[in-house]
Amino acid sequence: MGRRILIVDDHAGFRRSARRILEAHGFDVVGEAEDGASGVALASELQPEVVLLDLQLPDTDGFCVACELRDAGIPAAVVLTSSRDWSDICARGGEAGAVGFIPKDELSGTRLRALVG
Amino acid sequence: MSGALALRRGARWVHHRDVTRPYDALVVSEARTKAIVDSALDCVVTMDSGGRIVEWNPAAERCFGHRGADVIGRELAEVIIPFEMRDAHREGLVRYLATGERRMVGRRIETNAVRADGTEFPVELAITLIDSAGPPLFTGHLRDISERREAEEEVRASRARLVEVADETRRRLERDLHDGAQQRLVGLALDLQLARETVESDPAAARQLLDGAVGGLREAIDELRELARGIHPAVLTTHGLAGALPDLARRCPLDVKLDGLATERLPVAVEATIYFVVSEALTNAAKHSGADAVLVAFDQVDDRVAVEVCDDGSGGASMRAGTGLRGLSDRVSAIGGTFQVRSRHGEGTIIRLELPCEW
Numbered sequence: 001m002g003r004r005i006l007i008v009d010d011h012a013g014f015r016r017s018a019r020r021i022l023e024a025h026g027f028d029v030v031g032e033a034e035d036g037a038s039g040v041a042l043a044s045e046l047q048p049e050v051v052l053l054d055l056q057l058p059d060t061d062g063f064c065v066a067c068e069l070r071d072a073g074i075p076a077a078v079v080l081t082s083s084r085d086w087s088d089i090c091a092r093g094g095e096a097g098a099v100g101f102i103p104k105d106e107l108s109g110t111r112l113r114a115l116v117g
Numbered sequence: 118m119s120g121a122l123a124l125r126r127g128a129r130w131v132h133h134r135d136v137t138r139p140y141d142a143l144v145v146s147e148a149r150t151k152a153i154v155d156s157a158l159d160c161v162v163t164m165d166s167g168g169r170i171v172e173w174n175p176a177a178e179r180c181f182g183h184r185g186a187d188v189i190g191r192e193l194a195e196v197i198i199p200f201e202m203r204d205a206h207r208e209g210l211v212r213y214l215a216t217g218e219r220r221m222v223g224r225r226i227e228t229n230a231v232r233a234d235g236t237e238f239p240v241e242l243a244i245t246l247i248d249s250a251g252p253p254l255f256t257g258h259l260r261d262i263s264e265r266r267e268a269e270e271e272v273r274a275s276r277a278r279l280v281e282v283a284d285e286t287r288r289r290l291e292r293d294l295h296d297g298a299q300q301r302l303v304g305l306a307l308d309l310q311l312a313r314e315t316v317e318s319d320p321a322a323a324r325q326l327l328d329g330a331v332g333g334l335r336e337a338i339d340e341l342r343e344l345a346r347g348i349h350p351a352v353l354t355t356h357g358l359a360g361a362l363p364d365l366a367r368r369c370p371l372d373v374k375l376d377g378l379a380t381e382r383l384p385v386a387v388e389a390t391i392y393f394v395v396s397e398a399l400t401n402a403a404k405h406s407g408a409d410a411v412l413v414a415f416d417q418v419d420d421r422v423a424v425e426v427c428d429d430g431s432g433g434a435s436m437r438a439g440t441g442l443r444g445l446s447d448r449v450s451a452i453g454g455t456f457q458v459r460s461r462h463g464e465g466t467i468i469r470l471e472l473p474c475e476w
Contacts, residue, residue, distance in 0.1 A: 011296065013333075017304035020326075021311045083295065083303045105306040 002026040008039035009054040025109020036060035040068050050116050055082040066096035077116040160259040164193045166252035182233035197230045222246045238263045275447045301337040357382045369399045377415040383474045398426040398468050406430025420475040426468045434460040
């Protein structure tokens with residue numbers, strides 16, 4: 001089985017498409033969460049190896065969720081994603097402990113593997 | 118009567134008049150001055166060199182709520198000057214009497230004054246120095262500018278609200294684009310990418326993805342069309358209100374009747390404002406009022422167009438509740454129109470706007 005991944009994003013359509021493409025590329029999508037709070041709860045319950053985390057969530061932002069995951073000692077590699085242009089603030093992702101950023105429309109198993117191995 | 122007597126009498130009469138002319142003239146002049154001061158719309162208040170009130174006209178009585186008889190002889194500072202400004206006033210008077218230095222005299226200034234009931238209000242004030250042979254007198258002409266200030270404040274607040282609404286509209290547009298069409302297109306990009314990868318290994322799966330992509334694209338196109346219409350309907354640009362409002366009425370779930378809608382074009386801003394107000398009013402009626410029917414009536418007289426949107430709903434709408442109606446009112450005011458809402462509980466809601474349609 002491939003690497004275990006949790007998708008945290010409030011758009012069901014994106015979660016569906018992301019799951020499809022990541023599963024086709026050999027990832028094991030173990031869960032989906034639609035906001036930051038349930039993302040942190042699911043990550044601590046499912047212990048995924050990778051968390052694909054949307055930057056803008058209804059209850060918080062991806063940076064805060066990344067910090068919470070790190071502070072909670074969850075060892076998952078966090079990859080941030082967004083359909084907005086966030087390239088100028090990617091540095092904040094690094095500070096929050098994320099391993100990288102992939103624009104939503106460029107998501108693929110190859111891009112993800114390049115970041116999380 | 119002899120000629121000499123007549124002459125004498127005439128001479129005496131002439132002589133008498135000569136002696137009394139300055140006195141007559143003074144009486145007439147004083148009477149005229151008093152009439153002017155008494156009928157002046159502005160408050161006229163005169164202070165002597167000791168700072169005491171010596172003149173207090175009827176306008177001052179009305180404005181300040183003090184009768185002249187009660188304040189003549191009292192210190193002006195104690196009667197109309199706000200507490201924290203009294204010392205500066207007294208020092209200014211002492212300085213003038215000692216050095217002749219005038220800081221307030223001869224200028225038009227805006228300051229505050231106090232009414233009999235203790236309330237402070239803004240005034241425009243001009244002080245004239247009456248420098249006669251004796252000690253000087255100071256006459257102040259004061260005008261209550263509370264209403265002007267309130268109107269200025271309302272214009273400022275209304276402008277600020279319009280800017281806020283414009284900002285909020287842009288934020289909502291970004292959100293709608295981001296959450297709607299953009300997410301669909303992102304999903305499509307991923308699905309098409311997967312279809313390309315699987316077209317040879319699993320053509321059936323690829324075809325399914327492509328079918329889904331076509332459906333998703335149609336939905337994105339519909340969403341963008343709706344969004345564009347919401348920003349500014351193309352039919353309003355091409356055909357004016359006569360083209361756009363029937364379309365709006367058809368889309369409303371209520372029974373909407375348009376009455377008196379003329380086909381002549383109006384200025385762009387007037388058409389856009391009427392469209393926007395009618396659109397909001399119909400949305401409100403459908404969402405909140407429980408109405409079944411709405412009448413949108415137009416009336417154009419000379420250079421003004423009046424529009425009334427009347428629903429048969431529950432009423433109770435208020436300019437104070439929420440920002441919707443206030444926003445409409447601001448928008449109408451911004452192009453020189455008037456906006457009224459009548460919405461008693463149980464009697465439906467009438468929104469009436471009047472706009473100048475020739476600039």
